[in-house]
Amino acid sequence: MSYKIQITAPVNRTATIASKVVASREKRDFYGFRNRKAVLPVIQVPIDLPVYRMENFRTFTDQRDYIANEGKDSHYFSAGQESEEVQQVQHQLLHRLALKGKADSVVPVSDVLETDGQREPLLITSSGVVVNGNRRLAALRELYGQGSKFSHFSHIDVMVLPPDATVEEIVDIEANLQAAPETKLAYDWIGEAQLINRLINLGRTPKQVAVQLHRKERDIKYAIQTLAEADLYLKEAPGTSGSYSDIREDAEQLFGDLPKLLEGKSESMKEASRVIAWTLYQNKGRLEGRLYDYNDAIGALADDVLDRVADELGIATEDGGDDADAECSGDFAVDLGSEPQTTNFSGVIEALKAPENDAAIEALIEATQTVIQLDKGQKSGSAALKSVQQAHTKLASVDISRADKTTLPKIAKQLEAIKVVVRDMEMKLAKLRY
Incomplete structure (x- = not known):
């Protein structure tokens, strides 16, 4: 990584953005905000001005893995939005995603930007937090850091949300953009389930979340239950690191099936069945x-x-x-x-x-x-x-020769009982055959 994060103080970011918004003559329609068309100002800002948004569900799994692997506090990312150290780590996570494609349908973001430049503005808050376009910003910054060939990325285009945009509305924007029928790099199943959980925690019902994400209600409930079982496994199963990377690739079906498999069981049998599932999975x-x-x-x-x-x-x-x-x-x-x-x-x-x-x-x-x-x-x-x-x-x-002598009388009685069962079965078999 050649790009080094340098944070502009929040008050200075806000002032710079506000002055540019006042002077802006360019507007764009945006449809993911407050359930209607919003007309937002478009401005140019220095590439080092915006900061990455830490409540980013596309990077949720990578953030959890980093915390587990590096022994960081559980609030390392959520409390570190204004920390250059944390922003640098988030930059690395995002740039790694920007280099990824998906089969033949998604070209890596970094490749598109290198070839075509910035085609769409990023979406930021009035204080400079990137709501949509975090991966693109990471890719642009890495390209800019390569030297004069990409010097034109010194300033980037951004759309600016109004100052009264709330945290809840910003979560809704991410959800609405993820639900849009576009070809883009999908969230992993853990990140998607975390986004759904966040919407539920905002007071939405599974049915409301399903409508918002263009899904079926049963799919929303399935995601919530799947994540709950996955979290329980990482917390209680022996031999796990507690990291989502342990289950990222191939465990969604197991944890999704568990709620149905446990249905109707007592609590003690639920625990026992989970241990069977965890052991088989490992x-x-x-x-x-x-x-x-x-x-x-x-x-x-x-x-x-x-x-x-x-x-x-x-x-x-x-x-x-x-x-x-x-x-x-x-x-x-x-x-x-x-x-x-x-x-x-x-x-x-x-x-x-x-x-x-x-x-x-x-x-x-x-x-x-x-x-x-x-x-x-x-x-x-x-x-x-x-x-x-x-x-x-x-x-x-059975090796009788190794049996304890005190057990021999009991073994003899068991063998006699077995003979009785065998004779009974032979009689039934003879009747069925003849």
């Missing part, structure tokens, strides 16, 4: 297929998944009852016909959240893949076969 490279394919393991089949993980790790999940009665009764330990017992999966959640939890992760991945396969089998009519295959695999893996 280990998606170890899964077969797409993460989306495991939605049922997070939602409707979560209890089964957690039971299997608990069994694999030897974690107790029952809130009450006497296991010894079942063990000594001669019955098969898995009760296939009774009502579900009250379970507590806090031990499983704790194991999955533990720093050294590879065994728990492996157990979870195996459990999720098993329940998904079994569920598909039930829908295809092959559930019985898959269950028998799984039982066989489990039994074949």
